[in-house]
Amino acid sequence: MNQGKYVFAQIVEFLPQRVFDGIVLKYKGNKYVKHFTCWNQLLCMIFGQLTNRDSLRDLLVTINAHSSKSYHLGFGKKVTLSNLAKANLNRNSKIFEEFAYYLIAIARRTRANDDFQIKGQVYAFDSTTIDLCLSVFWWAKFRKYKGGIKLHTLFDINTQIPAFVLITPARCSRCQCFGFLGLRT
Secondary structure (H helix, E strand, O other): OOOOOOHHHHHHOOOOHHHHHHHHHHHOOOOOOOOOOHHHHHHHHHHHHHOOOOOHHHHHHHHHHOHHHHHHHOOOOOOOHHHHHHHHHHOOHHHHHHHHHHHHHHHHHHHOOOOOOOOOOOEEEEEEEEEEOOOOOOOOEOOOOOEEEEEEEEEEOOOOEEEEEEEEEOOOOHHHHHHHHOOOO
């Protein structure tokens, strides 16, 4: 039933904001912040992901097109490209990583099923190399003229949800990642 709220605002209501605020407090993410909080940043980035934006500039064009609604969507009064870029650059990424793992844990508990006949936890491990343009992503040097990163995913077979995600340089081998996870090859 329509309660006068935007669909995005209704989706965001499912996020546990108190848990996120506790994580932000732990890492002092809102220290010296007056207007554009970590929560506002999270909502802007989620909005960009859900609307399939290609860049921060593209995201800001979309947000500014709906500037009269930005407060009701949870973005705050005014979002600027410089504020969002500085927040993405300067804020501790551990805040968002820990919150993501909290949400993954919730999803894994709700998706658990006993259809798989093997008892205990069964995981699949995958390492995928993602090619990047070296002229744009200069920090991701992989080969002489090629950039890239490697996405290592530990996939829980029972819940069909990733249990662990690690992003490394593309040169990182699977053996190094197993060592990082404390597993044996």
